[in-house]
Amino acid sequence: MSIGQQILTIAVVVLGTMITRFLPFLLFPENKPTPDYVQYLGRVLPAAVLGLLVIYGLKDVSVFTGNRGIPELIGVITVGLLHLWKKQMLLSIAAGTIVYMVLVQFVFS
Numbered sequence: 001m002s003i004g005q006q007i008l009t010i011a012v013v014v015l016g017t018m019i020t021r022f023l024p025f026l027l028f029p030e031n032k033p034t035p036d037y038v039q040y041l042g043r044v045l046p047a048a049v050l051g052l053l054v055i056y057g058l059k060d061v062s063v064f065t066g067n068r069g070i071p072e073l074i075g076v077i078t079v080g081l082l083h084l085w086k087k088q089m090l091l092s093i094a095a096g097t098i099v100y101m102v103l104v105q106f107v108f109s
Contacts, residue, residue: 067108075100 061069079096
């Protein structure tokens with residue numbers, strides 16, 4: 001890439017970032033009430049995204065070959081139990097990820 005192309009690429013990335021950061025404040029100013037559909041999306045999208053991530057993360061697990069999805073199952077159970085106990089989403093996800101990675105790297109390798 002030439003210097004001009006690099007500068008143009010950085011400028012486009014900065015512009016895209018600025019648009020995505022400032023656009024919500026322009027569309028939904030503080031002195032106006034937030035539309036009902038935006039409030040609805042704020043309530044339902046987090047659960048939908050987490051469900052999508054679970055499905056995407058487990059879609060290639062085969063219970064008929066290899067280690068039969070045991071590390072994945074243990075990781076999911078870890079996340080579920082820890083979240084029921086501590087009610088801390090980031091802690092649950094981090095601990096489940098660490099448990100899964102330890103199992104995959106050292107136990108089921």
